[in-house]
Amino acid sequence: MKKDFTQKIGFSLISLSILITLLFLFIIIYFIFIRGIKIISLEFLTQSPRNAMTEGGVAPAILGTFYLTLGAIIFALPLGLACAIYINEYSPKSYILNIIRLSINNLAGVPSVVFGLFGLAVFVKYFKFGVSILSGSLTLGILVLPVIISSSQEALLAIPQSLREASLALGATKWQTIKNIVLPYALPGILTGVILSIGRVAGETAPILFTAAAFYIKGYPKSIFSEVMALPYHIYALMTEGTHPYKQKEIAYGCCLILLCLVLLVSTIAIVIRQKQKKQYYG
Amino acid sequence: MLKNIIIFKENLYKWTFTILAFSSLLFLSGIVIILFKEGLPIFRKVKIFEFLFGKFWYPTYQPPEFGILPLILGSFLVSIGAMLICVPLGIGSALYLNEIASKKQKAILKPLIEILASIPSVVYGFFGMVVLAPFLQNLLNIPIGLCAFTASLTLGIMATPTVCSIAEDALSYVPNSFREASFALGANRWQTLVKVVIPAAGSGISTAIILGISRAIGETMTVLMVAGGSAIIPKSFFDPVRPMTAAIAAEMGETSIGSDHFYALFAIALILFLITFIFNIIAEIVSRKYRLKLGLAG
Numbered sequence: 001m002k003k004d005f006t007q008k009i010g011f012s013l014i015s016l017s018i019l020i021t022l023l024f025l026f027i028i029i030y031f032i033f034i035r036g037i038k039i040i041s042l043e044f045l046t047q048s049p050r051n052a053m054t055e056g057g058v059a060p061a062i063l064g065t066f067y068l069t070l071g072a073i074i075f076a077l078p079l080g081l082a083c084a085i086y087i088n089e090y091s092p093k094s095y096i097l098n099i100i101r102l103s104i105n106n107l108a109g110v111p112s113v114v115f116g117l118f119g120l121a122v123f124v125k126y127f128k129f130g131v132s133i134l135s136g137s138l139t140l141g142i143l144v145l146p147v148i149i150s151s152s153q154e155a156l157l158a159i160p161q162s163l164r165e166a167s168l169a170l171g172a173t174k175w176q177t178i179k180n181i182v183l184p185y186a187l188p189g190i191l192t193g194v195i196l197s198i199g200r201v202a203g204e205t206a207p208i209l210f211t212a213a214a215f216y217i218k219g220y221p222k223s224i225f226s227e228v229m230a231l232p233y234h235i236y237a238l239m240t241e242g243t244h245p246y247k248q249k250e251i252a253y254g255c256c257l258i259l260l261c262l263v264l265l266v267s268t269i270a271i272v273i274r275q276k277q278k279k280q281y282y283g
Numbered sequence: 284m285l286k287n288i289i290i291f292k293e294n295l296y297k298w299t300f301t302i303l304a305f306s307s308l309l310f311l312s313g314i315v316i317i318l319f320k321e322g323l324p325i326f327r328k329v330k331i332f333e334f335l336f337g338k339f340w341y342p343t344y345q346p347p348e349f350g351i352l353p354l355i356l357g358s359f360l361v362s363i364g365a366m367l368i369c370v371p372l373g374i375g376s377a378l379y380l381n382e383i384a385s386k387k388q389k390a391i392l393k394p395l396i397e398i399l400a401s402i403p404s405v406v407y408g409f410f411g412m413v414v415l416a417p418f419l420q421n422l423l424n425i426p427i428g429l430c431a432f433t434a435s436l437t438l439g440i441m442a443t444p445t446v447c448s449i450a451e452d453a454l455s456y457v458p459n460s461f462r463e464a465s466f467a468l469g470a471n472r473w474q475t476l477v478k479v480v481i482p483a484a485g486s487g488i489s490t491a492i493i494l495g496i497s498r499a500i501g502e503t504m505t506v507l508m509v510a511g512g513s514a515i516i517p518k519s520f521f522d523p524v525r526p527m528t529a530a531i532a533a534e535m536g537e538t539s540i541g542s543d544h545f546y547a548l549f550a551i552a553l554i555l556f557l558i559t560f561i562f563n564i565i566a567e568i569v570s571r572k573y574r575l576k577l578g579l580a581g
Binding site for chain 1: 289292293296297299300301303304306307308310311313314317318320321371372373374375376378379380382383392394395396397398399401402403404405406407408409410412413414440443444447471472473474476477494497498500501502503504507508528531532535536540548549552555556559560562563564567
């Protein structure tokens with residue numbers, strides 16, 4: 001009897017913990033949704049800010065986030081994918097390679113503000129790109145490079161060796177095997193990694209603090225060397241700068257809702273792709 | 284002739300990949316090099332010991348004082364507070380997903396928690412600032428809502444999905460035969476869970492905890508917005524603090540490039556990098572041993 005009673009208490013505690021977790025997260029989403037939806041309108045999504053950030057919309061910030069994310073992925077995807085292909089398909093297996101792989105995985109855990117400082121020292125200062133879309137994109141690109149490398153590598157590792165051997169046995173060259181056999185099979189896995197990185201890049205604030213972001217710029221950015229507004233930084237700036245804290249808070253709610261929808265949408269897509277792929281493999 | 288072209292193409296691709304791979308490695312090793320290059324100059328002016336254990340962080344005074352002990356303590360205070368929340372909640376949720384939830388429940392809850400893990404930190408920071416801080420200030424009757432306690436709570440909620448996902452992975456690696464053997468000996472589900480499954484997944488769960496700490500220490504926006512920002516050694520959980528990440532983010536914009544303050548902030552970043560790197564390596568080693576123990580090496 002006693003052991004059944006202990007089980008009951010234990011299981012209740014475990015169930016309680018997941019309930020609390022979900023409750024907290026729903027409260028956050030609920031607050032942002034209820035307060036944010038009030039401010040969102042067509043004008044909010046398509047206009048520039050007016051009257052010292054108290055009116056108008058946040059279109060430049062949405063566009064800025066789009067530019068920065070696009071730039072980061074353009075930079076990091078080819079590099080990361082090539083790195084994963086090289087490590088997995090071409091390079092001789094060795095002890096040093098294991099260390100390299102370990103380091104790459106660990107770089108994914110380095111605080112994002114450290115990447116921001118790197119971007120400041122290298123792109124803003126050394127290469128003299130200044131505080132710009134280019135510097136910000138490159139910084140964000142380097143931030144997700146380890147993520148893209150390790151997720152692509154996982155996707156490549158999951159492909160059975162026998163598939164490669166079959167292709168080589170039919171007389172295909174190494175590149176033909178990679179192009180026609182390995183990559184098509186690894187594509188959903190790679191795609192999942194890339195989409196998750198898009199979500200991460202879009203929401204990152206610390207790396208663009210000193211490399212790209214501005215609270216307000218007049219009009220839209222003109223070239224990759226101009227400063228840019230970005231949604232996550234805009235939320236932070238609305239809460240800490242400016243002269244109308246109360247009105248700015250409402251706008252920040254709106255920005256949060258847009259960012260939240262964007263990121264949740266992107267990660268849902270990634271997870272759906274992965275779920276489908278799992279079904280394909282395991283029936 | 285055709286053969287030559289094919290061989291040429293093969294080599295071309297091979298070299299393209301090699302060059303791209305090494306340039307990305309170059310970028311990544313560049314981070315370490317830059318951190319050392321820009322972080323070490325401050326130690327010509329301030330001794331390492333004074334820097335790490337100095338009690339005063341007054342970088343803009345004349346003469347300035349660069350003691351980062353208040354910042355280190357701020358980081359650890361907030362992180363430990365966050366762990367007290369996210370470890371029980373995260374591991375409890377993982378246990379629920381793996382041991383209690385039906386297949387249908389798990390198919391919904393697991394992706395849901397994963398999606399929630401992707402909410403940007405600035406959103407958590409915003410929530411902590413506008414909802415949680417005023418609420419706690421009234422509830423607990425404390426002088427300032429933006430303090431280490433609020434930051435810990437926000438950070439703890441934020442890290443819970445991460446800890447849950449990693450711990451859940453570890454639990455799912457435990458072979459079902461372990462559980463069946465325990466049931467066959469007459470143990471019930473709770474006894475099996477406590478005496479067999481958790482010990483078997485122990486090092487995997489520790490990995491989740493270590494990575495959780497590492498993430499909490501490195502998190503920037505949440506603590507920048509919620510922790511209160513005062514660079515004084517905290518006396519209680521309800522004092523405002525300035526963790527290392529927040530100091531970098533808040534002060535880098537105000538320094539001139541090449542000043543002592545600039546180098547000091549890079550030195551903080553270097554220390555932060557080393558702390559998180561060591562934590563991550565430990566996590567990696569622990570989880571590797573664990574996989575070996577369960578016969579899942581590879």
